[in-house]
Amino acid sequence: MEEKNRSTFGTKFGAVMALAGSAVGLGNIWKFPYICGIHGGGAFLIVYMIFVVFIGFSVMLTEFILGRRGQKNALGVFKVLAPGTKWHYFAALTILGTLVILSFYGTIAGWTINYINLFITNSFKGDSPEQYVSAFKNFVSDPVEPVLWQVGFAALTGAVIVGGVKKGIERVSKILMPFLFILVLILGIRACTLPGGVNGLKFLFVPDFSKLDGYAVLAALGHAFFSLSIGMGILLTYASYIDKKENLSNMAFQVCVADTMVAVLAGIAIFPAVFSFGMNPTEGPGLIFLTLPQVFGKMSLGALWGTLFFVLITFAALTSAISLMEVLVAFVMEEMHMERKAATAVTVIIVAIIGTFTTLSFGPLSGVKIFGMSIFDFCDYFASNIILPVGGMFVCYFAGWKMKKSDLYDEVSNSGKFKIVFFEVYLFVIRYIAPVCIFFILIKGLGLI
Ligand code: TRP
Numbered sequence: 001m002e003e004k005n006r007s008t009f010g011t012k013f014g015a016v017m018a019l020a021g022s023a024v025g026l027g028n029i030w031k032f033p034y035i036c037g038i039h040g041g042g043a044f045l046i047v048y049m050i051f052v053v054f055i056g057f058s059v060m061l062t063e064f065i066l067g068r069r070g071q072k073n074a075l076g077v078f079k080v081l082a083p084g085t086k087w088h089y090f091a092a093l094t095i096l097g098t099l100v101i102l103s104f105y106g107t108i109a110g111w112t113i114n115y116i117n118l119f120i121t122n123s124f125k126g127d128s129p130e131q132y133v134s135a136f137k138n139f140v141s142d143p144v145e146p147v148l149w150q151v152g153f154a155a156l157t158g159a160v161i162v163g164g165v166k167k168g169i170e171r172v173s174k175i176l177m178p179f180l181f182i183l184v185l186i187l188g189i190r191a192c193t194l195p196g197g198v199n200g201l202k203f204l205f206v207p208d209f210s211k212l213d214g215y216a217v218l219a220a221l222g223h224a225f226f227s228l229s230i231g232m233g234i235l236l237t238y239a240s241y242i243d244k245k246e247n248l249s250n251m252a253f254q255v256c257v258a259d260t261m262v263a264v265l266a267g268i269a270i271f272p273a274v275f276s277f278g279m280n281p282t283e284g285p286g287l288i289f290l291t292l293p294q295v296f297g298k299m300s301l302g303a304l305w306g307t308l309f310f311v312l313i314t315f316a317a318l319t320s321a322i323s324l325m326e327v328l329v330a331f332v333m334e335e336m337h338m339e340r341k342a343a344t345a346v347t348v349i350i351v352a353i354i355g356t357f358t359t360l361s362f363g364p365l366s367g368v369k370i371f372g373m374s375i376f377d378f379c380d381y382f383a384s385n386i387i388l389p390v391g392g393m394f395v396c397y398f399a400g401w402k403m404k405k406s407d408l409y410d411e412v413s414n415s416g417k418f419k420i421v422f423f424e425v426y427l428f429v430i431r432y433i434a435p436v437c438i439f440f441i442l443i444k445g446l447g448l449i
Contacts, residue, residue, distance in 0.1 A: 007165035008241045014170040015242050016254055018323075021173035022238060023259040024180065025320030026108050027227040029313045032263040033270045034287040035219055040211030041203040041271075041281070045264070047217055051224040052260055055437060058429040059230045059392045061252040061412065062399045067239030068248065069411045073330045074233025077240070082402060090233065090394055094327060097232045097387040099354055102154075102324045104379045106355035107362075109317040110149030111289060112310050114139065119306035124297050132294050136286065141363035150359045151352045157321045158348035161329055162341055165241055169322055176315045183312040184262055187269035190305065197272030203281060204267045214444040221441045222384040228259055229323060231388035231395070237327050247418050248411070262316075269309070273299075288313070325351065386446075389438045396438075400431035 009015035036044045070077035075091035082088075118124060124132065140146055160168045191197055225231040242251070270288070273295045274281050283291050288309075296306035325347060332343035361368065361375035370378040399408060405427065413420045420426075 008243060009170050010166050011170075012243070012246055012251075014166075014174050015238075015246065016251060016258075017173040017177040018170050018319075019235065019238055019251065019255045020258040021169075021177050021319030022229045022234060022323030023227065023255055023320075024177070024262045024316050025227075025229075026105060026313065026317050027223065027320075028259065028263040029184075029266040029316055030108055030112075030285075030288055032223065032227065033267050034284055035223060036204070036267060037271075037281040037287060038284060039216040039219060040208045042205050042207035043209045043212050044216060044220060045204065045267075046207055047212065047220040048224060049260065051221050052228065052256055054429065055221070055392075055434045056224045056228045056230065057252060057256050058426055058434055059225070059395060060228055060235060060256060061249055061426065062395050062430055063230055063233065063236040064239040064242070064248040064252055065408055065411045066395070066399060067233075067236035068242050068244070069407065071240050073237045073240065073334075074327065075331065076334075077233070077236060078398070082398070087398060087402075090391070090398075091331070093387060093391050093394075094233045095331060097383050097391065098234070098324050098327050099351070100379045100383045100387070101226075102321060102328075102351050103354040103358040104376050104383075105317065105321055105324070106150040106153050106351065107146065107359040107376060109153040109314060109321065110146050110151075110359065111140065112313045112317060113149050113153060114145070115289065115293070115310040116307055116314060118293075119296070119303050119310060122303045124293055124303075124306070127297060129294055132297070133290055136289050136293075141366070143360065143364050146359050146362070147356050150355045153317075153321070154325075154348050154352040154355060157318060157325050157351075158344045160318070160322050161325055162344050164340060169326060172322070173319050176319055180312055180315050181258075181262070183308055184265045184269060187305065187309055187312070188265045191269050191272040191276075194272055194276035194299075196276040200270075200272030200275035200281075201268065203275065204264075204271050218385055218441050218444065218446075221438065222388060225388035225392055226384045227263060228256065229320070231391035232327075233391070233395070234323055234327050236395075237330060238323060245414065247414065249418075249420060249422075386442070389442050393435050393438045396430040396434045400427065400435075 009018060066077055066081065070080040072080055074094045075088050078085070078087035078090055127135070160172050162168060163171070192201065229235050242248070270292065271281060274291055277295050277298050279291045279295060292309065293306060296302040296309070299305055328347045329340065329343045332338055332346055333340060336343070338346070357365065358376045358379055365375060368375055373381060409420070409423055412423065
């Protein structure tokens with residue numbers, strides 16, 4: 001069943017756009033700026049980049065190697081590469097993590113779609129700061145509207161997935177990703193030319209290490225995993241669609257660069273504007289919904305910029321949600337022997353139901369706490385700071401210690417066609433540095449040491 005359905009990306013450009021589409025998402029435009037804001041700006045950025053270069057790239061490359069070697073999804077790959085072992089239980093982690101991420105993803109994406117609507121209809125005109133805040137709070141706590149947007153977003157994601165790998169995922173990514181890149185550039189240039197915008201750039205690039213504690217370092221690591229889409233076998237599944245003649249390390253490099261660039265550009269589009277209008281950069285998850293609309297409200301042509309900004313985030317969210325949902329759909333297709341259409345329908349329904357709980361945790365379910373966090377905060381914390389690092393540790397351990405070194409080299413070098421000069425360094429990273437770092441950061445961040 002699986003072999004018969006195994007599809008591939010049509011072109012290298014399409015493959016890179018789909019991979020970058022998975023990586024570039026709400027993590028880059030909604031989450032990165034606000035956690036960077038909370039944890040002191042520049043200092044956080046430096047730690048984050050160190051993790052991307054030294055750990056993120058290697059874990060990503062490892063997922064690429066495993067996926068293309070095994071030619072299977074996150075479950076099947078371990079059955080092929082380590083037959084007769086229990087490694088494929090890793091898939092349980094993938095399913096859990098994917099469902100958790102997709103649920104809170106839908107909540108935020110639903111909000112962004114509503115904000116496009118608000119800007120297009122110019123609903124914010126002349127509002128005072130209090131009105132912006134109450135409009136946001138009333139909207140997110142409403143028991144119906146945000147749920148409908150969230151369900152709509154799940155359905156939209158499903159609509160792309162039904163088209164399959166080439167005609168659905170690849171085609172949509174090839175259109176949306178270049179557009180997204182141009183939009184974030186334009187918005188960045190616009191923000192930097194605002195009076196006083198330079199203070200925002202200083203905030204983003206001049207490090208203040210006094211705000212960096214163990215928690216901030218864990219957040220930087222968890223976010224590097226989240227933003228690069230690694231740790232859960234999702235890129236592993238996408239990599240199984242990559243042609244055997246492509247150079248995997250090149251592709252991993254390009255995806256890491258594209259992802260980090262969009263995060264930094266989003267910071268450049270946001271902080272100068274926030275500072276220029278004397279707003280607070282440490283607003284948290286509400287930064288783009290509370291602070292930015294006020295900023296747009298004060299700019300000339302604000303409704304246009306606001307619409308463009310929220311279109312940008314919605315596109316970013318869509319291509320990432322597709323990658324998450326594709327993994328679930330692939331599982332349902334295999335495990336329940338369903339056709340793509342039926343499998344997608346089942347998945348959309350399950351995701352929409354779980355997403356409803358996360359969405360309602362801002363309203364009627366706000367009293368429900370898990371370890372003292374709201375349902376939404378718990379999902380976000382649990383997925384990024386625990387499931388992803390643990391998953392990344394597994395991936396490294398498996399590739400570094402259980403697979404033959406010669407097999408790894410064979411796959412990454414396309415049977416010796418490319419010279420991979422950094423291979424020994426890479427191997428050292430996934431054997432020792434990455435697992436050990438992840439482990440310590442994890443227990444430190446959880447307050448265990
Ligand atoms: N990387 C995406 C973002 O930055 C989110 C995402 C998509 C993801 N697929 C993933 C995170 C797989 C972890 C694993 O928003």
